[in-house]
Amino acid sequence: MGLQTYIKMRKFSADYLFTGREMAAEGTVLITKDDGTVEAILPAADAGEGVEALPGLLTPGFVNCHCHLELSHMKGLLPEKTGMVDFLISVIRGRGTATAQGEEMSQILTAIAGAEESMLHNGIVAVGDICNTSLTLKQKVEGRLNYHNFIETMGFIEQTAPDRLEAAVKIFGEFAGAYSLPIAAISLVPHAPYSVSPRLFGLIANFPGNQLITIHNQESQAENLFCQTGQGDFLRLYQALGLDISFFSGSGQRSMAGYLPHFYHNQTLLLVHNVDTREEDLAWKGGPDLCFCLCPNANLYISGQLPDVDLLMRHGCRIVLGTDSLASNHQLDILEEMKTLQHHFPLVPTEILLRWATSNGAEVLQMDGILGAFDMGKQPGVVLVSGMEEGKFTKRSKAHRLI
């Protein structure tokens, strides 16, 4: 009798079994060790006794590629559909700082812990998290979720670029010093095309080891207008910040074409939101590897507009999903993002939405060695989605982590 005999196996079947890439044939059984490490996917006839037959859909755990855990205390604070500029002004005024004291600090930390707990509860196993501070670090070192930490920097005035970089590198160092988790990863990233100067873009692109980069991309029409002409609603943002940007009269280019040339072909750029991304933006060739992150519930919260998902699919774009923060979303729940996409783009198959939510996300965050698919030896989390009807999610669908 080998040691193998004493390792308890679990066997699952359900109405639908999504492998991370596609729906398995009906009756297929997932076999894992007690800790969720995948042993095999087998036809029912070969799976033997003791199969737990469950109602609903089995899927690997979800990957949330865009979040701001540090803004969790802003849940429900900001009114909906005010548009991008008013949203940004409200966030800048309401966000916490690393120097928050006493009651305020304890509120921020409690909200961070609660938000992380809710992601675990909602079947999320990994997060690409934007950090302007190290406020989330205390929670992250608990090691309950896998994080890629995107240390974000901004600064539209050229002269401030070295100082802005230095401040971000300091936060980068705090994360690097505290983290010892096996797949923890950190990179330095630009906030958005309208808030980062060309000089700062250059410093970020050349930061050593900065391979995976993310940016808020084309979140509104106003962003493209501002980058092209230096005009439009974004002027109100700089007024509110008290910044004189009279030197800027637009680059003549839409925002994406303006910043992509700063990056290198061996870098991956995770573009978030893409609400005003058009055919002409996708014609850009060469340079970094691009991936498109959709956060539809945040888009509906902020502006009521959604990206042209059909366009991205037609162009064969790599797509992943994110929740954005609790400042612009009612929950941190990838299933809710898939439901919204299914509602607005009913022709996108459930299998494709699930692929965006699992294996695509794991690959982009470079965690696909462990997460994203029911492949032998991986430990992607086993999640059951209830309330399925004819292969589609319903309003009452909920995710529940089994392992």
Ligand SMILES: [Zn+2]
């Ligand atoms: Zn964001």
